[in-house]
Amino acid sequence: MSSGQGESGGRQEGQLPASGSVVTGGGNGVVFSGESIRPAVVSLSNQRLRLNPNKEHKPDTYDDLQLDFSPSIFSSLERYLPPSMLGMPRDDKVKFMREILLKYLPHGERNRVQKHREYRQKIISSYQPLHRELYTMHPATTFVPSFLKAISDNTEESFRSIMSEPSPGVFTFEMLQPRFCELLLAEVENFEKWVNDAKFRIMRPNTMNRYGAVLDDFGLETMLDKFMEGFIRPISRVFFSEVGGSTLDSHHGFIVEYGNNRDVDLGFHVDDSEVTLNVCLGKQFSGGELFFRGTRCDKHVNTGTQSEETFDYSHVPGQAVLHRGRHRHGARATTSGHRINLLLWCRSSVFREMKKYQKDFSGWCGECQREKKERQRTSIAATKLVKSFFLLKKING
Ligand SMILES: [Zn+2]
Numbered sequence: 001m002s003s004g005q006g007e008s009g010g011r012q013e014g015q016l017p018a019s020g021s022v023v024t025g026g027g028n029g030v031v032f033s034g035e036s037i038r039p040a041v042v043s044l045s046n047q048r049l050r051l052n053p054n055k056e057h058k059p060d061t062y063d064d065l066q067l068d069f070s071p072s073i074f075s076s077l078e079r080y081l082p083p084s085m086l087g088m089p090r091d092d093k094v095k096f097m098r099e100i101l102l103k104y105l106p107h108g109e110r111n112r113v114q115k116h117r118e119y120r121q122k123i124i125s126s127y128q129p130l131h132r133e134l135y136t137m138h139p140a141t142t143f144v145p146s147f148l149k150a151i152s153d154n155t156e157e158s159f160r161s162i163m164s165e166p167s168p169g170v171f172t173f174e175m176l177q178p179r180f181c182e183l184l185l186a187e188v189e190n191f192e193k194w195v196n197d198a199k200f201r202i203m204r205p206n207t208m209n210r211y212g213a214v215l216d217d218f219g220l221e222t223m224l225d226k227f228m229e230g231f232i233r234p235i236s237r238v239f240f241s242e243v244g245g246s247t248l249d250s251h252h253g254f255i256v257e258y259g260n261n262r263d264v265d266l267g268f269h270v271d272d273s274e275v276t277l278n279v280c281l282g283k284q285f286s287g288g289e290l291f292f293r294g295t296r297c298d299k300h301v302n303t304g305t306q307s308e309e310t311f312d313y314s315h316v317p318g319q320a321v322l323h324r325g326r327h328r329h330g331a332r333a334t335t336s337g338h339r340i341n342l343l344l345w346c347r348s349s350v351f352r353e354m355k356k357y358q359k360d361f362s363g364w365c366g367e368c369q370r371e372k373k374e375r376q377r378t379s380i381a382a383t384k385l386v387k388s389f390f391l392l393k394k395i396n397g
Helices: 071-078 090-103 107-126 145-153 156-162 178-197 221-239 349-355 366-395
Strands: 022-025 029-032 163-167 170-174 250-259 266-269 275-282 285-287 290-295 310-313 319-324 327-331 334-347
Touching: 071 090, 071 349, 145 156, 145 170, 145 221, 156 163, 156 221, 163 310, 170 310, 178 275, 178 334, 221 250, 221 275, 221 319, 221 334, 290 319, 290 366, 319 327
Parallel strands: none
Antiparallel strands: 022 029, 163 170, 170 319, 250 334, 266 327, 275 319, 275 334, 285 334, 290 310, 290 327
8 A cells, every 4th residue: 555645645746647648769768749748838859858867967956936846856857858958048948847747747636736835835824933943954953973974975885884774675873863853843743733723724644644744834845855865865876776766856754643642553555755764753652663574566565575574673763764665664553652753755756757667676676576586497497497308308319
């Protein structure tokens, strides 16, 4: 079950939906069938996105524009533009990319995006933040020094030096300053108090949690964008490149709460993300262990678990867990106390687009991998059988 298809936890602005009218062209690129894109914008007859991004190209920034998709989507997509377009004025590039993105967004979806924007504006215009310093990124007060050092060194070795990988693809490390966790908890409490006092009906983070709040909805979106770009993407680029870890370009940031009078546990699921960061903020609790059961592609999401894929983890306040969104997991009951976690679902629109043309995900899906090995084993066995048949024939004359 994907937990991300709820009213607020579903597709975020700028995320490419699962269906669209994209066709592959000639095997060397991705072609968007051009008939519904007005030629007045840019002639699309021979404009196709590159299959691989131009890594040397430094994209424009789109932060200052009022766009219906997140600015980082445009920066990320720009590297995929055909070479002839890279030097064009920013407005032309925006028009071209927006046309592509809009093609993927059905009307109902566009309405929903518009409504959600109004909902956010309503909150932001009347909610008074408690700790304003949280709303801009201050690395030195947010992260512990060891984590900052590893990020600034920016090598696999530096990341490994602060991380454990207790099970393949699950990384745990110390990340947030205790003081930052306290401030964030207080801010969330303050927000919830405001929600109650104002009798404001808020959207919950996803279909599976009845408590908790979406941080992006009350002003923390820009800060969390910087959080993802500066502090998650460098790590994901190294450990999760096969699931779009180097092209993470949008996020869904929220808080979940477990315990008495809150959600108790969380069923087995996959996240609507490429990479998920899960940080325990506190407070005192028992129970609430996370359990992991192997990474799966869409097709294999309900297949069995191999014994080596079984992994349970007890959360420690301040500690972060980083894993693929498709890594199947859940949380056991929080039996006493109050457990509050920060979740950052990091997404890559490029990866979601490219995924449509692939069938074999043995780079990260445990079941695809198993099937591939099985195919290789069968083919080796068949070759051996043929060989021994001919050998026998030879012996028997
Ligand atoms: Zn698979």
